[in-house]
Amino acid sequence: MNVFVTGAAGFIGGSIATGLVRAGHTVTGLVRSTEQANELSALGITPVIGTLDDSALLAEQARAADAVINAASSDHRGAVEALLNALRGSGKVFLHTSGSSIVGDASGGKSSDVIYHEDSLPEPTVDKAARVAIDNLILAAAKDGVNSAVICNTLIYGHSLGVKRDSVQLPRLLKQARKSGVVRHVGTGQNIWSNVHIEDVVSLYLLALTKNVPGTFYFVESGEASFIDMTTVIAEALNLGEPQDWPLKDAEAEWGYEMANYGLGSNSRVRGKHARELLGWVPKRTSVVEWIRDEMV
Numbered sequence: 001m002n003v004f005v006t007g008a009a010g011f012i013g014g015s016i017a018t019g020l021v022r023a024g025h026t027v028t029g030l031v032r033s034t035e036q037a038n039e040l041s042a043l044g045i046t047p048v049i050g051t052l053d054d055s056a057l058l059a060e061q062a063r064a065a066d067a068v069i070n071a072a073s074s075d076h077r078g079a080v081e082a083l084l085n086a087l088r089g090s091g092k093v094f095l096h097t098s099g100s101s102i103v104g105d106a107s108g109g110k111s112s113d114v115i116y117h118e119d120s121l122p123e124p125t126v127d128k129a130a131r132v133a134i135d136n137l138i139l140a141a142a143k144d145g146v147n148s149a150v151i152c153n154t155l156i157y158g159h160s161l162g163v164k165r166d167s168v169q170l171p172r173l174l175k176q177a178r179k180s181g182v183v184r185h186v187g188t189g190q191n192i193w194s195n196v197h198i199e200d201v202v203s204l205y206l207l208a209l210t211k212n213v214p215g216t217f218y219f220v221e222s223g224e225a226s227f228i229d230m231t232t233v234i235a236e237a238l239n240l241g242e243p244q245d246w247p248l249k250d251a252e253a254e255w256g257y258e259m260a261n262y263g264l265g266s267n268s269r270v271r272g273k274h275a276r277e278l279l280g281w282v283p284k285r286t287s288v289v290e291w292i293r294d295e296m297v
């Protein structure tokens with residue numbers, strides 16, 4: 001297939017684009033700089049320089065492709081509208097990357113027993129309402145002749161297959177730890193996130209390209225862990241002392257409101273059956289703790 005990928009120099013988009021090339025597909029990737037364009041060319045991806053605000057460019061690329069994967073941002077409504085408008089009535093696959101902070105509870109590091117399923121999503125918090133509205137727009141486009149899917153990733157671990165090596169959550173913990181010499185989690189770190197390895201994420205997107213049922217929402221997960229379990233093994237991997245609790249306000253000062261409250265200080269416990277049942281997805285990796293211990297550093 002001829003696939004247009006946004007965010008092709010990013011952690012998720014770069015991994016997908018590289019995975020597509022390895023699987024024999026032809027890939028055009030949106031990037032923002034000449035340097036990234038050169039890096040993509042070296043990986044066998046045809047670069048297009050532009051941004052998510054370039055609606056005409058996005059529409060042109062979507063019309064020229066057999067399928068579109070939006071992996072640059074879960075939150076850019078204008079880009080999603082431009083891509084959907086170009087794809088309406090085409091029957092082409094459109095895979096949009098969302099994230100499971102949409103069910104995050106901003107608990108400040110406290111645990112939760114609540115587990116969310118694909119068919120019974122909660123009303124979003126005010127902070128996440130805009131992201132959920134974008135997801136709903138994409139799902140609704142299935143009625144207008146778009147083979148659409150929302151691929152809602154959890155905490156992704158592992159190293160990228162593409163040009164940008166690191167994901168967004170665990171690398172923040174590592175950076176803080178390397179800087180201060182102390183591994184820290186938000187509050188007492190009892191909060192739990194579902195998670196998945198980047199290689200399993202890539203295999204899911206590849207399956208969805210040919211097997212998606214229009215209008216499907218997928219949670220992407222193959223395990224879960226509390227932050228204190230992750231910070232404990234990060235401390236061992238870095239040869240540092242016991243991880244320490246951190247007040248939310250200090251965490252916000254280091255990581256910002258969104259990352260401290262949702263990315264690192266919330267619970268996001270989800271279960272995904274659509275990928276397994278509709279796509280036949282079988283994740284190979286199930287332990288973030290093993291990955292941190294054996295491969296992270």
Ligand SMILES: NC(=O)c1ccc[n+]([C@@H]2O[C@H](COP(=O)([O-])OP(=O)(O)OC[C@H]3O[C@@H](n4cnc5c(N)ncnc54)[C@H](OP(=O)(O)O)[C@@H]3O)[C@@H](O)[C@H]2O)c1
Nearest residue numbers: 007009010011012032051052072073074098099153156168
């Ligand atoms: N990683 C995870 O665990 C995870 C899980 C769930 C959801 N998500 C969400 O998925 C999305 C992608 O995540 P990621 O981890 O792959 O992030 P990333 O590594 O930062 O990649 C995003 C890529 O998209 C590009 N991009 C961003 N805004 C753009 C714009 N306006 N125009 C053109 N290009 C743009 C960036 O370009 P530059 O390189 O020029 O900055 C970057 O190369 C994010 O919205 C993230 O919140 C991530």
